[in-house]
Amino acid sequence: MTSLFLLQLLNGVQLGVLLFLIAAGLTLVFGIMDFVNLAHGVIYMVGAYLVVMFAGLTGSYGLALALTLPATLAIGLVLEALIFRRLYDRPHLDQVLATFGLVMVVTELVKIIWGQSPLSVLPPDALSGSVPLVGALRYPVFRLVVIAAGLAVAVGLWLVITRTRIGMQLRAGASNRAMVGALGVDIGRLFTVIFAFGAMLAGFAGAMVAPILSVDPGMGESVLILAFVVIVIGGIGSVKGAFAGALLVGIVDTLGRSFGPIILRAVMEPSAAAQTGRVLAPMLVYVLMAAILAARPQGLFGARP
C-alpha cells in the first residue's frame, strides 16, 4: 500500500510538473498582457506531434526534442505577429473568440497532416528502463526525467523572473503595463518574447510527454482546461501560484483516481465503490477548485479578484 501510494504520488508530481509547464506560459500571458489564449493547449499538442515526426526523421528522440523547441518557439513568434498582436487592446471576448477559432484551425490541420489515430514515440534507449526506488518498487527512468526536467524549468523560470532584467520588466509589466512602457521599456518586444517563450514551454511539455502518453488530436484540450483550473487555483499572473496549483491539481487528480475507489470501499460494496469512484474521481479537481474559490476568489497567490 505504501509503495503504491509512493508510485501514485510520483505520477501525481509528474502530472503536476507537466501542468506547470503549460500553466506557466498561460499565466505569464494572462497576468502581464491580460490576454486570454485558448490556443495554448494546441501548441502543447503540436509539440508532441513535432517530436514524433522529428524522431521519425532523425531516429533520435534527443535530436527530435532539440528540433521541437525552436520549432514551437517559431510557431509562437508567427502566431504573435499574425494574430495575437492585433488583439491586445481588444475586449477579452474578442481574444477568446479569435483564439477559439485558432484552436479549430490547428486541430483540423493536425488531423489533416498526421491523421486521427493516436501516434507514439519511444523514449531514448538510455532512459527507457526503470530504477528501483524503495524495496521492490521500480519506477520508469523516463518519468523521473520528466519530473526532473520540469522542476529544472521551474527553478530556471524562478531565477529569470526574480534575478534578471527581463524578469524585472515582466514583474513590473504585470503590475502596471502603462507605467513600464512610459519608463522606456519596449512593451511590444516584451510581449513578443513572453508569447514565444510560453509557446516553447508548452511545446516542451508536449515533447516530454509524447513517449509517455499517446499523441492524439484531443490531447491539448483536456490539458488546457486543467491548466485553467491550475491558474484559477493559483491566482492569475502568479508563477508561484501556477507551480503550487499545478502540483496540487496533479497530485489530487492522480491520487483521487487511484485511491478514491479504495477509500469508498470502506463505506460501500466493492462494485458500487469502483463505479462511484470512477464517476467521482475526474470531478475531484473541480471540487477542489470550487472549494478554494469559495474561500479565496482571487486564488491562492492571486492579487486581484
Add this chain to the structure above:
Amino acid sequence: MTRWLMRRRVAAWLIFGGFAALPLIAAMTGDPYLVVVATRILAFAMAALALDLILGYGGMVSFGHAAYLGIGAYAVAILSRAGITDLGAHLGAAVVAGALFALVTGAISLRTRGIYFIMITLAFAQMAYFFFVSLSAYGGDDGVTLAARSTVLGQDWLHDDRVLYYAALAMLVGLYLLCVAITGSRFGRVLTGARENPLRMQAVGFTPFRFQLTAFVISGAITAIAGVILANQASFVSPSYMNWHRSGELVVMVVLGGIGNLLGAIAGATLALLLEEWLALFTDHWRLIFGALLILVVLYSRDGLTGLFKGRGK
C-alpha cells in the same frame, strides 16, 4: 411605440414566419432533411437566446453553456430508461436539473469577474462532461441511443419530424417572449445596470449578485430545454453535447447575431449552423474554414463580429 420596437416586431414576424413556413418549403422541394437541420437550429437558437440573456444583458460570458444542453439531453435519456417517456416530465426534469447546476456553479463563479468567470464556467462544464463520460451505465463516452422520442399525453406524436419541429418552434417563440419580458422588466434593467456599473447598483440599494445569479439560473434552465429538443431530434445522447467546443460555438452564435439582441441570437444560431452544414458539404474538415473565418472576422471587424451588423442590435 418607438420605431426601433416597430422594427423589432417586424423582424420577429419575419424570422418566426420564415421558420413556420419552412416545412412547407421542404415538402415542395422534396428535401425532408431540411426539417431535421432546422430542428437542430431551433434548439441551438433557444440555447443562444438563453446565453444572450446573461451575456448580452448581464455581461456574464459563460464559456460552459454546453453543459446545460447535455444536462437537458441526459434528462431525456435517464428518464426514458426508467420508463418515464412523457415530454412534460422530461422538460420538468431538465429545467430543475439545469437550474440546480446553474445555481451551484453560478454561485461560485459569480464570486469572480471577467476572465476568471469565463475560465471557471468552462471548468465546471468540463466537470459535467467528465461526469457523464465516466457514467458507464449510460454508455460513457459512446452515449446512449434513445428507444423512442418523448411522448405527449401518452402519444408518440413527436415521432413525426414535422410535429417535433413545430413543437420546438412553439417553445422557441414562447422562450423568446419570456426573454423579451425579462429584459424589459425592472429585473432586466437592474441586470443591465449591474453589467454597466455594479458599484452604483449597490449604492442605489440593489444586490447585483442576486440578480445575476437569478439570471444565470434562468439561462441554465432554458438551455436545458434546448437539450431536450436536441436529444429528441437525434434520438441519441452522448457527452459530446457538453464538449467545450460547443460552448464556444454558442458564444460565437450570440456574438454573430449581435450581443444583447435576442432576435439576433436566434439569427446568429441560424447563420452559424447553416454555415456549418454548408461547409460540411465540401469537406470533413469544415472546422478549419469555420475557425479561419472566425479569426478573420474578429481581427478585421473593429468591434468583433457585432461590428459587421452595426445598425441592427442595440
